[in-house]
Amino acid sequence: MKTKLTSAQEFVQRLDAVDAQAPMDDAQIKATLREAGVAPGELVAQARAHIKSIRKSLAADRLANAEAARRAEEERLLNSAKKYVHFSLEEIRGKLRQLAAKLGNERMAVAHKNLTSGSSREELEELLAEYEHLEAEHTNGKD
Structure with a gap:
């Protein structure tokens, strides 16, 4: 007794049969799809x-x-900056200068511009946190 195929199974069988034949062009592929009830x-x-x-x-x-x-x-970075709350502005600037001198690369030279007296405490704390991050990368050989 033969079980009736679902339309999906029949479609797959037709595709398998088409695959077994010689290569088809676009028109033949579209015609085969339409015969199977699929709109290309x-x-x-x-x-x-x-x-x-x-x-x-x-x-x-x-x-x-x-x-x-x-x-x-x-x-x-924000959590790292919080650890400098007890530092004075001059202590923060001094620490920044130490790190800049220690690392002495271009990233530090660019960031060093932020050491002006016009920088806010928050900016200096964030910059110090970033310097220490760069120092850690340098120390770990990621530079």
Whole structure:
């Protein structure tokens, strides 16, 4: 006794049969799809929409991961800056100068511009936290 095939199974069998034949051109492929009850244009549109949906989802995931990483780094820097609350402004500037001299690279030279008397305490604390982060990278060989 032979079981009746579903339309999906029949479609797969037809595709297998077509695969076994010689290569087909676009017109033959479209005709075969139509014979199987599939509208080629709709199939392509559905495939494109699905691909677009997957890409959008992946982009949203990457964006969410980047945002989480940015927030974590921001939190790390802010927490690091809080440890300088007991420092005077001159002590912070002195520590910054020490680190800049110790590391002596271009990143420090650029950041060194922020040591002016016009910098706020918060800016100096954040800069010191960043300098110490760069020092740690330098010490760990990531420079």
